[in-house]
Amino acid sequence: MRNLNEVIGHADQFCKQQGGRLTEKRKEILSQLIKSNKALSAYELIDAYKQESGSDIPPMSVYRILDFLEEAQLVHKLKLANKYVACSHICSDHKHEVPQFLICGNCSRVEEISVSHTTISDIKKSVKNADFSLVSPQLEINCICNRCIPDKDLMQD
Known part of the structure; x- marks a missing residue:
């Protein structure tokens, strides 16, 4: 996979083209999913966010961020596991x-x-x-x- 900054930059541009905004917190949650080798739950993302940033993030904020990222087709929700993964095609310009x-x-x-x-x-x-x-x-x-x-x-x- 490409380097993290390149993937986040592409995701940021994609959101802008769609009329959305990839805020710093959204970037951090997306980054955690990109760096992970496995699917993560919202609560695992909260723990990872706290480890990375040193600050807390409320569960409702993480769920709203995940909803935004899923709607933007940057992450996928695994329904059976109730966990999330970064889309492997973030840097692709083709239709998913x-x-x-x-x-x-x-x-x-x-x-x-x-x-x-x-x-x-x-x-x-x-x-x-x-x-x-x-x-x-x-x-x-x-x-x-x-x-x-x-x-x-x-x-x-």
Whole structure:
């Protein structure tokens, strides 16, 4: 990934283009998510913010910041874990695809990958055929990352 200042600078410009503002507190929360190897809860972000800045930030402020960052497509909320990750495409100028999150059940590392429109279309059809309505096409898959597999040769496809 690019260096932190470059990513934050890109996010700042993106917010300005959209008519928003990336305040210092928003930058700090986004920075904590970018620096993290895993998804973080609002309370983990509060602790990280306090460690970094030496000052407290109220939980409601963090939730408002996360709502802003999520609406700006700079972070994603993992619904199953109720945690947040920085978007891996902050510095990309292309339209965001439907994200799929691979979440390591051992170390909580998260990797964002894109899902093809064909796959999402197939999922929508299956959901409709089951008499349901799709609320969000975001996929979260529990996995074990290669760093956490003790002996990769023992794992089979």
